[in-house]
Amino acid sequence: MLKKRHAAMFAISAPVLxxxxxxxxxxxxxxxxxxxxxxxxxQIEIEAQPVCIGSLVSSAGSLGDILYYRAVREGDGRVAVGxxxxxxxxxxWGNNWLTWSVLPALGIDLVYSRSLLVAPGLQRALYGLGxxxxxxxxxxxxxxxxxxAESGSADDDDERTVPISxxxxxALDPTRPTFYSDxxxxxxxxxxxxxxxxxxxVRCYGEGNIRPLPESVxxxxxxxxxxxxxxxxxxxxxxxxxxxxxxxxxRVGR
Numbered sequence: 016m017l018k019k020r021h022a023a024m025f026a027i028s029a030p031v032l033x034x035x036x037x038x039x040x041x042x043x044x045x046x047x048x049x050x051x052x053x054x055x056x057x058q059i060e061i062e063a064q065p066v067c068i069g070s071l072v073s074s075a076g077s078l079g080d081i082l083y084y085r086a087v088r089e090g091d092g093r094v095a096v097g098x099x100x101x102x103x104x105x106x107x108w109g110n111n112w113l114t115w116s117v118l119p120a121l122g123i124d125l126v127y128s129r130s131l132l133v134a135p136g137l138q139r140a141l142y143g144l145g146x147x148x149x150x151x152x153x154x155x156x157x158x159x160x161x162x163x164a165e166s167g168s169a170d171d172d173d174e175r176t177v178p179i180s181x182x183x184x185x186a187l188d189p190t191r192p193t194f195y196s197d198x199x200x201x202x203x204x205x206x207x208x209x210x211x212x213x214x215x216x217v218r219c220y221g222e223g224n225i226r227p228l229p230e231s232v233x234x235x236x237x238x239x240x241x242x243x244x245x246x247x248x249x250x251x252x253x254x255x256x257x258x259x260x261x262x263x264x265x266r267v268g269r
Contacts, residue, residue: 043144044079044103045232057255060162061086061096062225066152067193068100069217071208074199076102076146082220083228085245087252092156094255097245098194099228099238102146102201144236149245150194150203152184168244169194169203176244177204187211191219203244227256 054062066082079101086096150169154162167179184192188211195214197205208214233239239246248254 043236044077044101045081045083045236048081048226048229051226055255057086057088057094058227061094061255063222064096064152064154064162064164064225065191065219065221066098066150066225067188067191067195067217067219068098068150068203069193069195069214070201071195071197071205071214072199073215074201076104076201078102078216078218080224082225083232084225084256085228085248086255087247087250088255089250089252092160094154094162095151095247095250095252096154097149097151097242097247098225099242099245100148100150100194100201100203101236102148104145146201147236147238147241148196148201148203149242150179151244151247152192164192167192167194170244171204172198172200172202174202174243179204187214188219193217 061084068078068082081101083099083101084096085099086094088094148170150167152167153165155165157163164184165181167181167184168176169179171177179194184194187193187195187208193211194203195205195208195217196203197207211217228238
């Protein structure tokens with residue numbers, strides 16, 4: 016009788032647990048962008064600068080194929096670029112201590128990630144679709160006039176924006192700045208990795224998959240209240256990611 020009762024309980028609970036671990040029906044990423052239109056010289060420069068995004072821990076959610084950006088021109092030829100990385104969801108399930116312990120991850124899913132495990136949870140209500148995290152890089156001009164990454168910033172585990180030195184950005188890859196998370200919520204000022212192979216996953220972006228953040232994606236994913244370090248437009252200066260559109264309108268108006 017006891018075995019039958021346990022079997023019945025498992026039959027009832029298994030679909031719920033699977034919904035908790037899966038739940039792909041509630042994940043979201045921006046749609047694939049269209050063909051790239053005419054670019055300014057500065058946009059070409061920015062989009063040719065490689066940037067890598069990764070994580071020291073494994074958790075649910077897929078990292079998007081496109082790294083979006085906003086950029087401003089500052090004085091002395093300096094350029095500040097804010098990068099928006101999109102994950103399909105923000106959930107703790109994966110190769111991490113929350114999942115190993117089961118109950119902490121399940122508790123988070125019950126309230127924050129999912130409501131009753133199968134419907135959108137508090138995270139969706141507070142922040143919007145998927146998960147959006149930000150990082151920024153301050154570029155200067157080297158002796159040849161090319162962009163040279165000098166420093167960066169990203170959010171730490173407590174969602175405080177912290178500075179990241181050039182040495183830290185290039186510690187895992189001497190040719191490409193790398194921002195990574197050490198927590199399931201994907202904040203990108205991670206620490207603790209000593210080599211690229213320490214990361215559970217990493218994706219590097221460059222020419223073709225670094226694109227200006229379009230207004231359609233910004234509004235759909237409520238970006239204005241998320242990914243704080245990427246909002247370099249708050250620094251002032253000339254917006255470089257929107258010059259393409261404004262120049263095109265100016266040409267039409269002539």
